[in-house]
Amino acid sequence: MNVLVVGGGGREHAIIKKLKENQSIDRIYALPGNGGIAMDAICVDIGAKQIDQIAAFAKEHAIDFAVVAPDDPLVLGAVDALEALGIACFGPSKNAAQIEGSKIFAKELMRKFGIPTAQYRVFHDLAPALAYLETAPIPTVVKADGLALGKGVIIAQTREEAMDAVRSMMADKIFGDSGASVVIEEFLTGPEVSVLSFTDGKTLVPMVSSMDHKRALDGDLGLNTGGMGTIAPNPYYTEEMAQRCMREIFLPTIRAMASLGMPFKGCLYFGLMLTPDGPKVIEYNCRFGDPETQVVLPLLKTDLLTIMQAVAQERLDQIEIQWHDGAACCVVAASGGYPQKYQTGYEMTLPQAQANIHLYIAGAKADNGKLLTAGGRVLGLTAVDQTLELAIQKAYQAMAGVHFEGMFYRKDIGQRALAADRSRA
Numbered sequence: 001m002n003v004l005v006v007g008g009g010g011r012e013h014a015i016i017k018k019l020k021e022n023q024s025i026d027r028i029y030a031l032p033g034n035g036g037i038a039m040d041a042i043c044v045d046i047g048a049k050q051i052d053q054i055a056a057f058a059k060e061h062a063i064d065f066a067v068v069a070p071d072d073p074l075v076l077g078a079v080d081a082l083e084a085l086g087i088a089c090f091g092p093s094k095n096a097a098q099i100e101g102s103k104i105f106a107k108e109l110m111r112k113f114g115i116p117t118a119q120y121r122v123f124h125d126l127a128p129a130l131a132y133l134e135t136a137p138i139p140t141v142v143k144a145d146g147l148a149l150g151k152g153v154i155i156a157q158t159r160e161e162a163m164d165a166v167r168s169m170m171a172d173k174i175f176g177d178s179g180a181s182v183v184i185e186e187f188l189t190g191p192e193v194s195v196l197s198f199t200d201g202k203t204l205v206p207m208v209s210s211m212d213h214k215r216a217l218d219g220d221l222g223l224n225t226g227g228m229g230t231i232a233p234n235p236y237y238t239e240e241m242a243q244r245c246m247r248e249i250f251l252p253t254i255r256a257m258a259s260l261g262m263p264f265k266g267c268l269y270f271g272l273m274l275t276p277d278g279p280k281v282i283e284y285n286c287r288f289g290d291p292e293t294q295v296v297l298p299l300l301k302t303d304l305l306t307i308m309q310a311v312a313q314e315r316l317d318q319i320e321i322q323w324h325d326g327a328a329c330c331v332v333a334a335s336g337g338y339p340q341k342y343q344t345g346y347e348m349t350l351p352q353a354q355a356n357i358h359l360y361i362a363g364a365k366a367d368n369g370k371l372l373t374a375g376g377r378v379l380g381l382t383a384v385d386q387t388l389e390l391a392i393q394k395a396y397q398a399m400a401g402v403h404f405e406g407m408f409y410r411k412d413i414g415q416r417a418l419a420a421d422r423s424r425a
Ligand code: AMP
Pocket: 118, 141, 150, 151, 152, 153, 155, 185, 186, 187, 188, 189, 192, 214, 271, 282, 283
């Protein structure tokens, strides 16, 4: 069996390593993959947004199953293009991917179907947006409608900051067409939880919950990044909260999508905030989170390909999905300067293989048998252990074996979760 995975970051490496546990897979191709993924898959130099080339490659190489991991190709219709060729896929259609591709679509879906989220207003023109901000409650949150490499959300502490954000999106077009329309929404507070789920459009099975650490520096300081580390499960997400989210958020969302004639099939990611008024949706993603995947998949006991095929064939209700006990912690090592300007091309030293330590390469290229850094986020190290405390310890111990020029990583991944865990015990 030949499998194709679209994408080339740490998340894709985690997906590929998990898929490889299935003995019926002969070959895994990664488009484009990266120098580290090349240890586990055949990397092909086709970019994740080159939909026509991806489809042509899949046809030529007798691909039996495709996993489209990143947001861009999903929103561009990669799954529709592959399915048109008769290739089974894991991932939502272009229509269903709007749930991430357009914040306005997502907000209107939630309003229409009574799914709890922050109060909001939509603006297509600059003047009314600025006029609204004259009296809007502060702090406020300004969001570009479309995809913006994870940078399209500004938490504005002052009116001036909010107006600057709106001007830079709508007038200066810093995110191109993605910022032509904006959502301005209520600022919410509370612990954040990421819940990824498998869904075939009818049945939804949540994965183990997780917590991202989005800021670049310790203590949640510094700029927003793609994610500097994760832990799973998230101690704020109690069994009671999980049941409530299933009832009030998860099932209503997939029913809403189905009722609009765009059933969501694939991984639906719920970015939640547990506010004093109950859980609310901060964002939907139409895909696995990065680096959430790097802590969630190591805890998955059931074969991943089996689940993905059940999703594609709309028989998720017929399989049982099991998880390992214990906890996982992923620490991301980044290039000095990330998320702003950084240098690449530095040789990497990697730790020895160890039980329960998973190395996921996010940004690297192979060069004459060496591995050189080639991105902002370079790699993630995930440790799995019986408790969160042990997993954190083990991840940092393993990190001592990683070196490259300018490398930095947060030293406090999981500390907030650990404190929450302790205060509950
Ligand atoms: P996103 O890019 O949508 O993941 O948003 C980035 C981060 O902004 C989220 O993880 C939250 O921490 C924060 N955020 C987004 N929307 C809100 C909101 N309405 N209130 C408070 N924080 C928010």
